[in-house]
Amino acid sequence: MLITNFIDNLxxxxxxxxxxxKLFTQVSSNKTDYVFLIAFVLLKTFAGIFHLTLVNFVFSILTYIGIIYLFFHDTLKxxxxxxxxxxxxxxxxxxxSYVLIEISYKFISSYNDILQSLLIIVYNKTILGVLAYLIAKLSNVKRNDDKIHYGYFLSIPTISVFIIYTMMQSNLFDMEPMLSIICRIISCIIVVLNVLISIKFTHVMQSKDRQIKDEEQKSQELHYMLLEEKVESSKKFIHDFKKxxxxxxxxxxDEDWDKLKVYLNELSTEIKKDESFVLTGNKLIDLCLHANKDALTTNTIEIKxxxxxxxxxxxxxxxxxxxxxxxxxxxxESCIRTNGHFIKIKLDKTNDLVVLKVINPCLEVKENFETLKDENEHGYGISNIKxxxxxxxxxxxxKFDKEQSVFISTIIFNNS
Structure with a gap:
């Protein structure tokens, strides 16, 4: 049994x-630290021989403190x-684990003592690992909009109901007074934790709603500014048209054709600058194009x-x-490098899919770029996109189309 106790404590x-x-700041460690860790495990294993709850509890606390002291650093609180x-x-x-033994006693009693112990250890540590995982994950949930994090919130009430139900089914509340008191305290703590988690979940949802509203307001303000700039630019051109x-x-x-040619070229340049100020009808795309207006105009890149x-x-x-x-x-960047002068943008919705396609001039890429293994040639930000x-x-x-000398980026969002 000493071996199984050692495995359990390890x-x-x-x-x-x-x-x-997952929770604390890790500090550099050496081989000596791991020796101390094994020492803690051995001490806790030998302490378990006496089967005294208080002694086991004390050595558990010492193990926690020892591991944190050796490997981590954070605030005491x-x-x-x-x-x-x-x-x-x-x-x-x-x-x-106690409930498992009580419920499945007839099943596990057919195995030898070591195998019984190992089955209970595996079950016990699986439950402990799941609870530790949920605590670690929930501690990092702030304003993350990843759906899976909301799943962590919702899993806690389900697990809480299961835990309290198993305690009631195993008659733990009716056993010796001390154990009954502990179970009741734990039940109260579970209820309080569920309330705190509900408050936390509500706070996260409210924060997310505020974030979305702020983004929408900012986007609308920028779009209106874009339209106003376009209108002002048009008014200015009309005002100067007579001149x-x-x-x-x-x-x-005066038949001064040379000066006329120079003047018309200058006027044409001004008109092209104004034409590069594209309004596609999609405010997000318009804002991105507006942010890159100087680069598009300077390099005479036409947006189709x-x-x-x-x-x-x-x-x-x-x-x-x-x-x-x-x-x-x-x-x-590809247009500048290849002296290209166009970028084609397509955006459409097909069934439950939003499809964005961008085509631009390109002379060459590395062979393995199509598999997204190279992020240094053309794919800055590829990891963020993925x-x-x-x-x-x-x-x-x-995709790089060598025959057409173009690079095609296709993004598909699932709209369902």
Whole structure:
């Protein structure tokens, strides 16, 4: 039994070590630290021989403190808080192990003592590992909009109901007074934790709503500014149009064709600058193009667009902006490098899919770029694009058409 106790305590220490890595700041360690860790495990194993709850509890606390002291560093308040949570998780795992023994006694009694112990250890440490994982994950949830984090919130009430139900089924509340009191205290703590988690979840949802509203307001303000600038630019051109006509007529009247040619070239340049100020109808794309207006104008890059949708929901404006901005930056860079003068943008919705396609001139890429293994040649921000697209169960493909000398970026978001 000493061997099984050692395995039990070693798994216990490893789970807490992993738990600490997720919650605390890790410090550099050496081989001596791991020797001390094994020493703690051995001491806790030998302490378990006496089967005294208080002694086992004390050595558990010493193991926690020892692991944190050797491998981690953080505020005392945070360390105490998460050690208490881990202690509660350990107690809950032990209760469930007790219930397992009670329910499945006839089944496990057919095995020898060592195998019985190993089955209970595996079950106990699985429960403890799951609880530790949920605590670690929930501690990092702030304003993350990843759906899986909301799943962590929702899993806690389910687990709480299961734990309290198993305690009631095993008659733990009706056993010896001390154990009954502990179970009732644990039940109260579980209820309080559920209330705190509900408050935390509500706070996260409210923060997310505020973030979305702020992004929408900022986007609308920038779009209106864009429209105003376009209108002002048009008014200015109309105001000066008569002067341009009078000057052209004067050159024609004087038959000064050289000056007329120079003047028309200058006027043409001004018109092209104004034309580069594209309005596609999709405010997110328009804002990105406006942000890159100088680069597009300086390098005489023409934007050809086929935008069929104004709304890209359920993709958030924040996410779409990151994806399109990165692709546009790469397209402009490729145009500059290849002396290209066009970028084609297509945006459409097919069934439950939002499809974005960007085509730009390109002379060559490395052979393995199509598999997204190279992020240094054309794909700056590829990792960010992939990460966002995965959130929407979509896909990102990048293809170099050697015959047409173009690079094609195709992004698909799942709209379902």
């Amino acid at each position: 798994l216990f220490a490893l789970i807490f070590y992993w738990y600490g890595k 945070k360390e105490i808080f998460f050690i208490i949570l881990f202690l509660i998780s350990t107690f809950l795992a032990d209760i469930n 341009h006509i009078n000057m052209i007529n004067a050159y024609v009247y 667009h086929d935008i069929k949708i104004k709304d890209v929901s359920p993709v958030t404006e924040f996410d779409f902006n990151i994806v399109f901005s990165n692709i546009l930056d790469n397209a402009i 990460k966002i697209v995965e959130k929407y169960d979509g896909s990102a493909t990048f």
